[in-house]
Amino acid sequence: MHNAPTSARDTQAFVNGVRERVGTVVVGQDIVVERLLIALFTGGHVLLQGVPGLAKTLLVSALSRTIDLDFARVQFTIDLLPADILGQEVLDQRTNEFRVRKGPIFTNLLLADEINRAAPKVQGALLEAMQERKVTIGSETFKLPAPFLVIATQNPVEQAGTFELPEAQLDRFMLVHRLNYPRREDEREILLRNSRLGVQRSDKGAIVQTEFDVLKQAPVGSSEDLVAAMEAVNRVHVSETFVEHIVDLIDRSRHHPEVELGCSPRAGISLVKSSRARALLHGRDYCVPEDLYALAEDVMLHRMRLKYEAIASGRTGKQVLHEMLKALGAPQGA
Amino acid sequence: MLRAFATLCLVFLTMTASPAQTGRGPRESTIGLPAVLEDVRLAGSELEARKMDDLAPATVRIIEAWPDGENQWRYKLEWRAFTPGEHDLLQLLRRKDGSSTSELAPLVVTGTAVLTESGVVKPTAPQATQLGSTGGYRLMLWVLGGAWLVGLVLIVRALRSQRVQAQAARSISLAERLRPLVERAARGELDQRATAQLEAALVALWRKRLQLETQDPTTCILQLKAHAEAGPLLRGLEQWLHAPQGRTQVDVNALLAPYAHLSAEEFGALLEAESKR
Numbered sequence: 001m002h003n004a005p006t007s008a009r010d011t012q013a014f015v016n017g018v019r020e021r022v023g024t025v026v027v028g029q030d031i032v033v034e035r036l037l038i039a040l041f042t043g044g045h046v047l048l049q050g051v052p053g054l055a056k057t058l059l060v061s062a063l064s065r066t067i068d069l070d071f072a073r074v075q076f077t078i079d080l081l082p083a084d085i086l087g088q089e090v091l092d093q094r095t096n097e098f099r100v101r102k103g104p105i106f107t108n109l110l111l112a113d114e115i116n117r118a119a120p121k122v123q124g125a126l127l128e129a130m131q132e133r134k135v136t137i138g139s140e141t142f143k144l145p146a147p148f149l150v151i152a153t154q155n156p157v158e159q160a161g162t163f164e165l166p167e168a169q170l171d172r173f174m175l176v177h178r179l180n181y182p183r184r185e186d187e188r189e190i191l192l193r194n195s196r197l198g199v200q201r202s203d204k205g206a207i208v209q210t211e212f213d214v215l216k217q218a219p220v221g222s223s224e225d226l227v228a229a230m231e232a233v234n235r236v237h238v239s240e241t242f243v244e245h246i247v248d249l250i251d252r253s254r255h256h257p258e259v260e261l262g263c264s265p266r267a268g269i270s271l272v273k274s275s276r277a278r279a280l281l282h283g284r285d286y287c288v289p290e291d292l293y294a295l296a297e298d299v300m301l302h303r304m305r306l307k308y309e310a311i312a313s314g315r316t317g318k319q320v321l322h323e324m325l326k327a328l329g330a331p332q333g334a
Numbered sequence: 335m336l337r338a339f340a341t342l343c344l345v346f347l348t349m350t351a352s353p354a355q356t357g358r359g360p361r362e363s364t365i366g367l368p369a370v371l372e373d374v375r376l377a378g379s380e381l382e383a384r385k386m387d388d389l390a391p392a393t394v395r396i397i398e399a400w401p402d403g404e405n406q407w408r409y410k411l412e413w414r415a416f417t418p419g420e421h422d423l424l425q426l427l428r429r430k431d432g433s434s435t436s437e438l439a440p441l442v443v444t445g446t447a448v449l450t451e452s453g454v455v456k457p458t459a460p461q462a463t464q465l466g467s468t469g470g471y472r473l474m475l476w477v478l479g480g481a482w483l484v485g486l487v488l489i490v491r492a493l494r495s496q497r498v499q500a501q502a503a504r505s506i507s508l509a510e511r512l513r514p515l516v517e518r519a520a521r522g523e524l525d526q527r528a529t530a531q532l533e534a535a536l537v538a539l540w541r542k543r544l545q546l547e548t549q550d551p552t553t554c555i556l557q558l559k560a561h562a563e564a565g566p567l568l569r570g571l572e573q574w575l576h577a578p579q580g581r582t583q584v585d586v587n588a589l590l591a592p593y594a595h596l597s598a599e600e601f602g603a604l605l606e607a608e609s610k611r
Contacts, residue, residue: 328534
């Protein structure tokens, strides 16, 4: 690391180890791994948007096993209840008393698969827990374990039978990353690796191995490494000039003629936090505009809503955001 | 009583049996226009129309004739006057058996003239009215379409000239806002906001110079930092503006030297030349 403290160098080694280990299972999703690590280091939550089959679940599973974190996965469906995630009081027939049975949310890494398939009250329960990091079951309040990271996924193609997350709840996600299809060479590598998977004998029969079966190696880091990384992120320097860029960008989102709903202060906070984490991941102990440019889309796009006229004329939030980034520093309206 | 009733019946019969001038129909008509008298009862033998010459003041034609009791005929007559004034139609009739018609009362009709007595027709004075629209709705549509087209052309030209002016203003504004920032930075007078503007303006300048404006901002900044000429400058700028203070000594004057000697116009010309390249 460039002039970085020793602990930051260790963190860099830890990060590289995680990336390499995840890379042995998941191909061509380095940016997504980076975003997950950013969220993990800053205590934010991530929403991954992508069509099925882009290894979202595998990626999160691989990450949890690489850092030795508890991992739980909840498939969101229309009939899911808040108690199915948070937990509930059940009657113990031996003692004739109620006892709390904690839900899958009590974990370090929670994969909320297809979050938009659940009813709004379930989404609301999860997002509230994400924000407050504690859950009340009956009359008792429980703190969620640390670190606690929710990685939610949603499929942008299928809209039938889904409940779109409103802006206020999307705002709870620090990052919303849109996954793209892998590049041609990555696609080739995926196929080659998959073809090398064998058959695993089990009981009297055998099952075909999947990528999940490969995740059997020991973790490359512990939760202590993770805490060290989080502390290192907090030491990353943020210059006033960098803050000025963020303030300018957030302000532009609120006054752009094609934007109906601009970014909240939470977006600015998320930009600073995530930029610090990205700087660390790229071996710097200070943020530069490159971090802002790289993360603006994931941090800001889900917090902006275009006006109807702009949407009707074929404009996208991405186009408008790119224009705002290019116009940074120029007088507004020029 | 019975005598009185008999007297009344006699009077009635006498009245209904009146020999002539009992016809129905107009006794007055415009010259030249025919009129028809019906149920004209004339005593005596049957009558017929006299032969008349072209100068006859009136003509009569017996359309139909029926015997009407003893020694009386009922006629349907068509008459036409050619001169104004009264005419006795009986003068135009004669008995078929050649007997006289002198015992019959005159059957007078009147021809009225529309024209003046002098016969000179004075045309009606024309009334002053507004001229009707020239052409029809097709012409109106053509005119409206033409006007719309002309308006459209004017609007497009105005918008285009505005865009050209805005582009010119933008290129100048980039240069104009960069030059004083560089000068103030060299003197160490920049506040944080102006420093951020300076950095963004230099990135914008290089983006334009290297024709990377169509790239997305992330790819663009990575390419700029990897560029042989722009890379060192932008990395030095990052060190100066974003690294913790005292970490590195950056010579701001040397860093901004390539831009310090350029005037606003030269910046504009430079940008224009780069964009045309």
